[in-house]
Amino acid sequence: MEMRGIRFFYVLVLFVLSVACKQDEESAEIAFMSGRFVVNNGNWGDNDADVGIYDLQRKTFFPDMFYTVNSRYLGDLAQDIISVGDDIYIAVSGSQTIFVTDRELRVKKQINAENNGVRLSPRCFATDGVRVYVTYYEGYVGQISPEDYSIRFAQVGPNPDGLDAAGGKLYVADSGGMAYPDYNNTLSVISIDGFERTDIVSVNVNPAKVVASSDGNMVYVFSYGDYAAVPSLVQALDTVSGKLSDLPYESVCSIAGGKNGLLYILCGGYDADWNPLPGTVFIHDMATNTGMGNFVTDGTILPNAYSVSVTSDGYVYVGCSDYLTTGDVFVFTPDGRLYDRFDSQGLNPIKVY
Amino acid sequence: MSICCVAVYGDTLDVATVSSYKDADAVSLSPVRAMSHDMIKYIGAHDLYEVLEQFSGVSIRDYGGIGGLKTVSVRNMGASHTSVIYDGIPISDAQNGQVDISRFNLHDVSSVSVAFGVSDEIFCSARHLASAGVLQIESAKADFSQKPMQFTAGMTGSTIGAFAPYASVRCRLGKNWVMKLSADGMFSKGNYPFKLRNGDLVTTEKRVNSDVASVGAEADLCADWGNRGMLRLKLNCHDSERGLPGSVILYTQNPFERLWDKSVISNVMYDVWNGGQWKFHTDIGYSRSFNRHLDCDPVYPQPLDSRYIQNEYSISSRIMFGVRQKWRFALAEDCYVNTLDSDIPECPFPCRLTSVTALSCQYSGRRLRANAFLTGMMMTEKLKNANKQVHRFNLSPMVGLNWNFIRDYHLRASYKKGFRMPTFNDLYYSRVGNDALKPETAHQFNLGLTGIEDHGWGRISMTMDAYCNLVKDKIIAVPTMFIWKMRNVSEVVMYGSDINLSGTFELAKWLRMQVSANWSLQYAVDVTDPHSKSYGSQIPYTPRHCGSGSLILETRWANLSYRVSAVGRRYTKSQILPSTMLEGFADHCICLSRSFNFGRRHVYRVDFSLEGQNLAGTNHELVKGYPMPGRSLRIRVGFNY
Secondary structure, three states: HHHHHHHHHHHHHHHHHHHHHHHHHHHHHHHHHHOEEEEEEEOOOOOOOEEEEEEOOEEEEEEHHHHHHHOOOOOEEEEEEEEEEEEEEEEEEEOEEEHHHHHHHOOEEEEEEEEEEEEEOOEEEEEOOOOEEEEEEOOOEEEOOOOOOOEEEEOOOOEEEEEEEOOOOEEEEEOOOOOOOOOOOOOEEOOOOOOEEEEEOOOOOEEEEEEOOOOOOOOEEEEOOOOOOOOOEEEHHHHHOOOOEEOOOEEEEEEOOOOOOOEEEEEEEOOOOOOOOEEEEEEEEOOOOEEEEOOOOOOOOEOOOOOOOOOOOEEEEEEEOOOOOEEEEEEOOOOEEEEEEEEEOOOOOOEEE | OOOHHHHHHOOOOOOOHHOOOHHHHHHHHOOOOEEEEEHHHHOOOOHHHHOOOOOOOEEEOOOOOOOOOEEEOOOOHHHEEEEEOOOOEEOOOOOOOOHHHHHHHHHOOOEEEEEEOOOOOOOOHHHHOOEEEEEEEEOOOOOOOOOOOOEEEEEEOOOOEEEEEEEEEEEEEEOOOOEEEEEEEEEOOOOOOEEEEEOEEEEEEEEEOOOOOEEEEEEEEEEEHEEEEEEEEEEEEEEEEEEEEOOOOOOOOOOOEEEEEEEEEEEEEEEEEEEEEEEEEEEEEEEEEEEEEEEOOOOOOOOOOEEEEEEEEEEEEEEEEOOOOOOEEEEEEEEEEEEEEEOOOOOOOOEEEEEEEEEEEEEEEOEEEEEEEEEEEEEEEEEEOOOOOEEEEEEEEEEEEEEEOOOOEEEEEEEEEEOOOHHHHHOOOOOOOOOOOOOOEEEEEEEEEEEEEOOOOEEEEEEEEEEEOOOEEEEEEEHHHHHHOOOOOEEEEEEEEEEEEEEEEEEEOOOEEEEEEEEEEEEEEEEEOOOOOOOOOOOOOOOOEEEEEEEEEEEEOEEEEEEEEEEEEOOOEEEEEEEHHHEEEEEEEEEEEEEEEEOOOOOOOEEEEEEEOOOOOOOOEOOOOOOOOOEEEEEEEEEEE
């Protein structure tokens, strides 16, 4: 009798386990359809970048989905993710490669770009709805053909980082981030038609991210400064008048633009002992160039805030990282209330898409 | 420590109890791992790290392959807590705080030892007393009993494409003087194959940009005037160029970095002991090192080409009173000046004056020995372009006891407050440096039991130590908003145990067997911030278990040896995750060696050895992304006159 009881217990355990596994698989499938992609940048040289899926409805996170689906690693330093049509593009800068996958992260194509015999490191993406544009840290912007994934290059300034497309133009932040101590301070403007640089605009030192308003009349540039005397800054460029103005936000760490016409500005900073201060997210109306105050309305504290992303539904994700342990992602509803919080299970959650 | 003195000063005081190098550990106040020239030869070691792998409690970081940077740390306290002494001369690096041991090879070495904790010898230089570990390398002494001149030359070649020739000559000059000249080199393309695992995908790749060419030369002049003292002059030069392969990156292999190192070490030392109560030593030294680092990565608008020049001027003296007494006292004073010049932006051209004073006392009774030290370090730093002066001070007490409670069994206990001063890079490296750093301190407690059983059929020696270390104000790079800053934030607690067993057995008239087995257990956890995800996790690159073993069969015809070093699972980051795990490995080697004597009165000798290295063929990693070479064969031929 006793034996039987034990056997029954085992069978029960096995059954529960198998059901649990199945449920896991099913939920992952559903998550692919409705989920958000969470990119963990990883640590330099460790090949530990990955993309996980966050199911917003059920508040569940599925980590390492790229590895789970493809049985191989994403590589070193995933920098950005974007989708056009049915394709997902993932820029893996340390591994000098772009993965093109379907919506379930199955690899369709791997793009290893070379120009003039130099292997190129992809950084950031932008799209005009048809094609994907990518900055290569070696000084180029690439236009990726959606048919055969071939690349057309345009030369820009040194170490281009963030870029955005609007009004038939690409705005590219030429950071010169590797040119310490003489960082670069220009924004390259590229006409999408001819795909070449048509204009160069001077901005603050070490520009890193660009967000353009939907009509392309206003372009917001976030720059790191020189990490010393020149502070980090967000600047607004009126592309019609050509006027450049500094926005009054201090200790800015990152920016992100929403489909709702709002610019989300993440500010951080540190105290005299180099301890990082909690992050603050401000919102700024892009069309009118006016500040709208603090985004977070429920007093949530954001320690070690590292990245800010906004998805098409207006949810805002703040990635927090101490660069040494796995990150945390804080999820906010469009009206600034904390909705959920999860461990990104990877280093440096750089983007949620 | 006593070993060093045996070799350098020919002192016979403590030697009576130290019948062999292995037994040094069994009678010391704190653990001392040592290996003699013969043993090094039998196990077929060619590079210093191959010997250090056999020492329990000593760990090596190896940045890959043949010419890669190698640093050594004791009980995982970090390489900056280890001092390196070569023939009594300190080898230091004020810029990085870590000494690259890949420059040392073993063809001309008589002994290698690593001492943890409290020094056994009170008549020693003050500057190393505060280090958690002291690695000592002693070069071979000439034996002129048979001939007035000795000559050695040889070559080592490996199937992974590494060649290392060496030559040395020793001669007696007049009645009191002895001269030694030696040179060695090491050349390799370093492009060995390795297996790259990427999930289900396994490919065979080759290491790129891993070449090395290095040459070294040394002149050594020694005079011995008996009671009137001993003088030793040494000049050592080293020059190397190597590619830095970087860690293996998936989907691309594009390393662009190269490193050039040139160094000159010179030293004059004078020792005198008139056979009475006083003993005195003094030395002056000058060393200069030049490094050039070039990075041609196309992401840089211009290639990064940085040069660093470091100078060290040192003077050191020590005096001991009571040489023949139960109670002895010593006073040691070391002064040295370090400078750093560089062409990188914002280099503040620091000039550092350090003064270390050590007052020590030793009691050696019939059954009890005890040492006590008090070391004070004062440091003054001037920055050329900042018109700023910084002072640092640290006091460090240490005490050690050894009680011979029965026969050849000893109990030992020691405490030491060690520390390391922040390096030039910690303080001033562009953007990252932080000039407000305090010294990093390490409290070390050790309790050990040692014993020797010596019988007609053989000899067994064993040591067991348990320890507790507390590292405070650990200097680490911490990310701030965009850039990393060096800060004194981390705290680590370590508990561990090292067990060593070794035995020598005379199995037959023609067969002697030497066996040794070592095992280390270490529990080293981060206790910095209870809210952090890494709180309570084993610190990076610290296996819970590691061990080594060797078996040597000496016969009349040839010697056969086997050695293994095994390292358990480690984590590369402060958080325990599947992605940060490095699997454990075992590195097996066998060596067959034989010597032939010929000529009149057997004055010529030719040594042959054949070694099978890394027999399991694993491309294990000591540092993540830096796979080691797989299976290889190494051949050595040496000629001696």
